[in-house]
Amino acid sequence: MKIKNIAIIAHVDHGKTTLVNSLLASSGTFRENEAVQDRMLDSNAIERERGITILAKTTSIHYKGAKINIVDTPGHADFGGEVERIMRMVDGCLLLVDAYEGTMPQTRFVLKQALENRIKPIVVINKVDRPHADVKKAVDEVLDLFIELGADDAQLDFPVCYVSALNNTSSLSPKIEDQKPGMTPLLDLILNEIPDPECSEGPFQWQAALLDYNDFVGRIGIGTIRRGRVKLGDTLTDVRPDGSTKNFKAMKIYTFYGMKREEVNEAEPGDIIGIAGLPDIGVSDTVCGDGYISPLPPLRVDEPTLQMEFGTNSSPLRGQDGKFVTARLIEERLFKETQKDVSLRYQRLANREAWLVSGRGELHLGVLIENMRREGYELEVSKPQVILRVIDGVKCEPYEDLRIDVPNEFVGDIMTTLGDRGAELLDLQDDGNNSTLTYIIPSRGLLGFVSNFLTMTKGYGIINHTFKEYRPLYSKEVGERQIGVLVSTDKGMATAYALEKVEEHGTMFITPGETCYEGMIVGEHRYPNDLAVNCTMSKPMTNVRSSTKDTTVVLKTPRKMTLEACLDYINLDELVEITPNAIRMRKRILDTSERKKYDAHKKAEKNN
Numbered sequence: 175m176k177i178k179n180i181a182i183i184a185h186v187d188h189g190k191t192t193l194v195n196s197l198l199a200s201s202g203t204f205r206e207n208e209a210v211q212d213r214m215l216d217s218n219a220i221e222r223e224r225g226i227t228i229l230a231k232t233t234s235i236h237y238k239g240a241k242i243n244i245v246d247t248p249g250h251a252d253f254g255g256e257v258e259r260i261m262r263m264v265d266g267c268l269l270l271v272d273a274y275e276g277t278m279p280q281t282r283f284v285l286k287q288a289l290e291n292r293i294k295p296i297v298v299i300n301k302v303d304r305p306h307a308d309v310k311k312a313v314d315e316v317l318d319l320f321i322e323l324g325a326d327d328a329q330l331d332f333p334v335c336y337v338s339a340l341n342n343t344s345s346l347s348p349k350i351e352d353q354k355p356g357m358t359p360l361l362d363l364i365l366n367e368i369p370d371p372e373c374s375e376g377p378f379q380w381q382a383a384l385l386d387y388n389d390f391v392g393r394i395g396i397g398t399i400r401r402g403r404v405k406l407g408d409t410l411t412d413v414r415p416d417g418s419t420k421n422f423k424a425m426k427i428y429t430f431y432g433m434k435r436e437e438v439n440e441a442e443p444g445d446i447i448g449i450a451g452l453p454d455i456g457v458s459d460t461v462c463g464d465g466y467i468s469p470l471p472p473l474r475v476d477e478p479t480l481q482m483e484f485g486t487n488s489s490p491l492r493g494q495d496g497k498f499v500t501a502r503l504i505e506e507r508l509f510k511e512t513q514k515d516v517s518l519r520y521q522r523l524a525n526r527e528a529w530l531v532s533g534r535g536e537l538h539l540g541v542l543i544e545n546m547r548r549e550g551y552e553l554e555v556s557k558p559q560v561i562l563r564v565i566d567g568v569k570c571e572p573y574e575d576l577r578i579d580v581p582n583e584f585v586g587d588i589m590t591t592l593g594d595r596g597a598e599l600l601d602l603q604d605d606g607n608n609s610t611l612t613y614i615i616p617s618r619g620l621l622g623f624v625s626n627f628l629t630m631t632k633g634y635g636i637i638n639h640t641f642k643e644y645r646p647l648y649s650k651e652v653g654e655r656q657i658g659v660l661v662s663t664d665k666g667m668a669t670a671y672a673l674e675k676v677e678e679h680g681t682m683f684i685t686p687g688e689t690c691y692e693g694m695i696v697g698e699h700r701y702p703n704d705l706a707v708n709c710t711m712s713k714p715m716t717n718v719r720s721s722t723k724d725t726t727v728v729l730k731t732p733r734k735m736t737l738e739a740c741l742d743y744i745n746l747d748e749l750v751e752i753t754p755n756a757i758r759m760r761k762r763i764l765d766t767s768e769r770k771k772y773d774a775h776k777k778a779e780k781n782n
Contacts, residue, residue: 183284184270266368273307371444377466378402425451478532485528495753496552595619658699666710693764
């Protein structure tokens with residue numbers, strides 16, 4: 175059977191997963207009476223809620239006697255490490271661009287990976303039916319981007335297809351009236367334009383580019399067969415990047431069709447398959463036929479740039495909400511996650527029920543925490559911190575390319591805030607109503623910035639950032655919250671009577687009836703220092719009648735803090751307590767008097 179291997183790459187929210195839906199539907203992969211879910215490849219609940227792809231997924235369709243393997247790739251920078259590896263699995267890509275937004279920073283990143291790997295692109299202009307969409311401008315921007323990234327003449331001659339993935343219509347013409355139901359023009363382009371896989375007959379050769387995990391068979395490596403065939407039960411040799419080898423039997427062989435991972439007895443050259451049988455198979459390992467060792471060039475795995483401390487819940491409310499609260503269960507869950515996520519690392523901290531967990535960014539780690547919370551785990555986590563490296567004897571930290579699109583009225587505040595965070599302005603473009611600012615900024619300068627950014631721009635700003643390189647450590651301290659917090663001094667139920675007095679000092683995070691404890695952060699102080707407050711005090715009961723006894727206490731609406739907002743908000747001396755039904759911020763030292771002694775000692779050290 176003829177095989178075509180393609181990836182779908184684009185910026186966040188440009189419609190990759192919706193397009194895969196339309197391709198599956200147009201190819202007849204599903205029965206007419208089969209229920210088809212929107213954005214099927216976004217199977218994770220968080221993916222569906224946020225409208226982003228977090229985990230790279232593989233599927234395939236059969237069209238005109240050919241098998242088309244499709245890899246839906248993450249569009250967010252935190253998961254961009256998978257994009258580069260996926261480029262080594264495929265021979266072509268669909269570069270999806272929003273007809274209204276045009277090319278965006280993440281489009282640049284994934285296209286650069288494709289061009290460097292000599293991947294044949296088909297440009298797909300999506301959302302052509304969107305109001306104010308400018309199809310011609312979008313194509314021109316793509317052409318400019320190709321030229322800017324150094325594409326050769328062959329790459330500049332890219333085919334273009336115009337689609338509305340949501341409405342399942344497509345055309346080779348940019349005119350809206352030429353749109354026809356189905357994705358036949360795009361499927362024909364894939365068959366005619368995408369090269370066949372670079373593969374051959376002979377001794378088996380295959381490289382793991384992605385990992386999956388199954389409780390029954392353990393790790394599953396996913397990659398493209400570059401040479402030969404493999405059968406169930408074959409003895410194979412795993413060649414590690416360091417040159418060491420290990421023999422194992424192919425316990426399971428998987429291919430992908432529609433929404434299913436299917437077990438097969440044999441796979442042919444050029445197909446994308448999963449192999450199980452080696453518990454510690456890793457990304458970049460080459461698997462060869464027994465006695466035919468010929469490793470493929472190693473794949474690059476993005477190193478973590480951010481780390482945070484995970485610990486067992488130590489608050490007074492420990493164990494009242496979650497099912498999994500012990501160190502053993504949390505460590506088992508972290509181990510399971512690292513079996514399929516090669517950009518994630520963890521190590522146990524000595525003499526403590528805590529682990530240092532490293533990942534690619536705040537979203538990367540935040541998604542792991544949110545998944546654990548929904549599964550019933552209780553834990554506490556610290557503020558994310560960047561991972562420093564020593565390069566040529568110099569201490570260095572990660573820097574990122576930052577692009578911001580905002581209405582002109584907010585530009586001054588944004589520039590002032592970013593300047594205080596160590597950002598260097600590279601470019602400023604003004605189209606009259608909106609401005610595009612391009613910066614390079616230390617990664618720690620972005621910690622806590624996103625939630626502030628949304629508030630500063632009233633939700634109208636767009637922010638994108640991608641890792642650039644390591645540079646010498648920026649001299650100033652950035653990323654710490656400058657405003658103080660309101661900290662509870664007592665354990666119990668918050669009362670309206672107490673909160674009425676406390677909210678005079680700032681903004682509350684809790685409502686009457688919520689349980690609080692000593693050391694828990696209950697609000698934001700209006701001044702830079704922390705303030706200890708009593709939220710559980712009840713109104714004194716006397717035998718004197720009051721003319722105001724029936725007055726209803728009216729409180730301001732508290733600020734709702736999401737998990738990401740809490741991780742952005744806390745300082746180094748604070749933690750986020752996470753349970754299945756609650757997210758609370760707290761001080762590391764809960765005891766009020768002990769904390770005051772510690773703060774005084776720290777201040778004295780700083781002044782000296």
